Amino acid sequence: MLPVVEIDIGPCINCSLCRRACPTEAISYFSTGHRTHVVEKELCIGCDICVRLCPMDCIHPDLNYQPDPVKLEFAKEKARAFAKRHRRILTGRRERAQRAKEKVRA
Amino acid sequence: MTSKLAEHIRQMPSRRNPPYRPAMTIDKEEAARLDEKLGDAANYDIALMREMVQADPDNIEFRKALVSGIASAEYAGIDAFSRKVCEWQDWDVPNSLIMAIARQTWDEVRHARLSTGVLESYGGKIGEYPDTLAGGAGGAPPPSTQGQAPQNGGGGGRAAPPQTLQEPVSMLSAVNVSLEGGALVLFKGTSELGRKIDDPLMEHCFDYNWADEVTHTAIGDYFVKLLTENDPEMEKRALRIHAMSEYGRTRLDEQQTEELKEFFVDEMERATAALASHGYGSEESPD
Numbered sequence: 001m002l003p004v005v006e007i008d009i010g011p012c013i014n015c016s017l018c019r020r021a022c023p024t025e026a027i028s029y030f031s032t033g034h035r036t037h038v039v040e041k042e043l044c045i046g047c048d049i050c051v052r053l054c055p056m057d058c059i060h061p062d063l064n065y066q067p068d069p070v071k072l073e074f075a076k077e078k079a080r081a082f083a084k085r086h087r088r089i090l091t092g093r094r095e096r097a098q099r100a101k102e103k104v105r106a
Numbered sequence: 107m108t109s110k111l112a113e114h115i116r117q118m119p120s121r122r123n124p125p126y127r128p129a130m131t132i133d134k135e136e137a138a139r140l141d142e143k144l145g146d147a148a149n150y151d152i153a154l155m156r157e158m159v160q161a162d163p164d165n166i167e168f169r170k171a172l173v174s175g176i177a178s179a180e181y182a183g184i185d186a187f188s189r190k191v192c193e194w195q196d197w198d199v200p201n202s203l204i205m206a207i208a209r210q211t212w213d214e215v216r217h218a219r220l221s222t223g224v225l226e227s228y229g230g231k232i233g234e235y236p237d238t239l240a241g242g243a244g245g246a247p248p249p250s251t252q253g254q255a256p257q258n259g260g261g262g263g264r265a266a267p268p269q270t271l272q273e274p275v276s277m278l279s280a281v282n283v284s285l286e287g288g289a290l291v292l293f294k295g296t297s298e299l300g301r302k303i304d305d306p307l308m309e310h311c312f313d314y315n316w317a318d319e320v321t322h323t324a325i326g327d328y329f330v331k332l333l334t335e336n337d338p339e340m341e342k343r344a345l346r347i348h349a350m351s352e353y354g355r356t357r358l359d360e361q362q363t364e365e366l367k368e369f370f371v372d373e374m375e376r377a378t379a380a381l382a383s384h385g386y387g388s389e390e391s392p393d
Contacts, residue, residue, distance in 0.1 A: 013327040015287035015320070016352070020363070030349050030369040034341060035330065055290065055320045097157035100145030104165065 002046030003061035007037050011058040018050035018059060023079035042071045045079055108196055115192040120185045124233030132236050140235075143167045152176065152238065152292065156299055163303040170228045173308070174235035176296065177221035181232075182239040183214035190277065199274050199333065206325045210282075213318045220311040227307055275333050279344040282326020284351035286319050293319055 007018070007027070014035055019027040026043035027050065029036070041062065051059045108116075120126060129150055132140075140147035144167065149158065155172040162168060188211045194204055222232055293316035300308030334341035349369045356366065 013287075013320070013324040014283055014348075015290055015323045015327075016284070017287065017290055019365075020288075020291075020356075025363050025365060028365055030345060030365050033345075034338075035327075035334075035345055035348075056324075093154055093157050094161070096149070096154060097161040100149050100154075100158050100168075101162040101165065103145035104143070104167075105162075 002048065003063050004039070004041045004044035004046050004065050004067060005048075005051060005059050006039050006041070006062045008058040008060060009036050011056045012037055013056055015055060017053045017055070021049050021053055023047060023049065023082040024075045025078065025082075026075065041065050042068065043075045043078070045072065045075050047079065112193045112196050115189055120182075122181055122185075122232075126181075127233065127236045129236040129238055136236065144171055150175065150235070150238075156295060160299060160302065163305075166228050169305070169308075170225060170230035171235050172296070173221055173225045173228070174230065174232070175238040176292070176312075177218060177225055177232060178235075178237040179239050180214055180218040180221050182237070184211060184218060186281070187211040187214055190274075194274055197274055199329075203274065203329050206329065210322050210325060213322065217315050217318065220314065224307050224311050275330055275340055275344050276347045278326040278330050278333075279347040280351040282322055283330060284348045285355075286322045286326065288352070288355060289319050290316060290323070 014029070014037060016029065016037070019025075019029050019037060024043045024045055026040050026045075028038050028040060032038055039059075044067075046061070051061075132147075137147040140150055144150055144155075144158070149155065150171060152172065152175045155168060155175065158165075158168045159172055187207055191204055191208045191211060194207065225231065293312045297309050297312040297316060300306065300310070300312065330341075330344050334344055346369075349366060353366060353370060356363075
């Protein structure tokens with residue numbers, strides 16, 4: 001099982017890349033009431049996407065956190081829905097690009 | 107009291123050679139030319155053009171359109187940030203912020219030159235494709251003149267943008283943190299596209315821009331923190347401006363998160379109730 005993550009808010013520049021890419025919406029910002037990105041660990045599935053995107057390298061694994069299996073499964077379900085939604089958007093865009101290519105070549 | 111410099115800048119329209127030509131203002135003939143080059147004038151959209159370049163890397167027009175769209179935003183960035191360097195001298199902000207925005211303006215100049223160079227490597231030139239943004243920015247009076255009508259209309263004959271979006275904390279939150287933070291995806295994606303289609307110039311130039319955008323986001327975040335340090339209400343306002351900026355952009359991409367939607371839920375309810383009271387949106391509504 002992959003470890004959940006936490007954000008070191010010191011170097012964080014609030015670029016929001018992690019929040020917008022998180023498949024489970026585990027990273028809060030607007031609802032915190034202050035300008036800070038916070039990981040809700042119960043929703044984190046340890047997918048590592050945010051870690052790879054962070055330009056400041058300020059997202060780290062929290063090796064001490066033990067996820068609740070039920071909540072983890074709920075989070076994974078959210079991630080599957082997210083992936084499905086994004087696949088639909090990307091597929092739509094790719095199909096449109098393909099149509100443009102064929103129309104211009106014709 | 108507005109300084110002569112800020113006043114002078116406010117009267118200046120946004121200029122570029124060739125002049126700005128926003129995509130939303132093009133005529134039917136130009137739309138037909140875009141149809142021919144891109145399959146549809148509506149395809150002149152940066153996110154879609156990245157997919158088009160990937161779908162057909164041999165089509166040089168697709169590459170020209172993509173890079174023209176990015177270059178257009180860089181020129182608009184030079185205009186917008188350079189105005190802030192002058193205008194914010196009338197606001198109660200640290201001089202280090204003015205210097206940071208001056209540096210940022212110079213970064214945008216370099217980005218514009220890099221994008222123009224990439225475009226020229228494809229045989230294209232600035233102005234060949236319309237501008238993706240309106241180009242430039244109008245001025246706004248400093249706090250001491252709030253409530254007074256701007257002379258000569260401000261912004262070179264155009265109406266000045268709302269005061270709230272010109273005030274430093276709001277502008278830094280909306281543009282530096284939200285917009286430039288969002289632009290990190292654009293530059294990273296375009297650089298990766300260059301690598302995939304074996305276009306080293308595209309790969310390296312936009313990777314360079316990406317690094318600068320990280321710095322711009324950091325500049326914005328640092329100064330928003332500094333200027334709101336002892337003012338929780340101002341911090342909330344900065345957060346709200348960030349949310350509004352993201353709300354508009356992500357609605358177009360269908361990628362809004364639940365958290366962002368919830369941030370505006372009270373206002374949405376009030377707006378829906380107001381519309382319903384005027385007969386819109388209810389089941390009895392004619393629509």
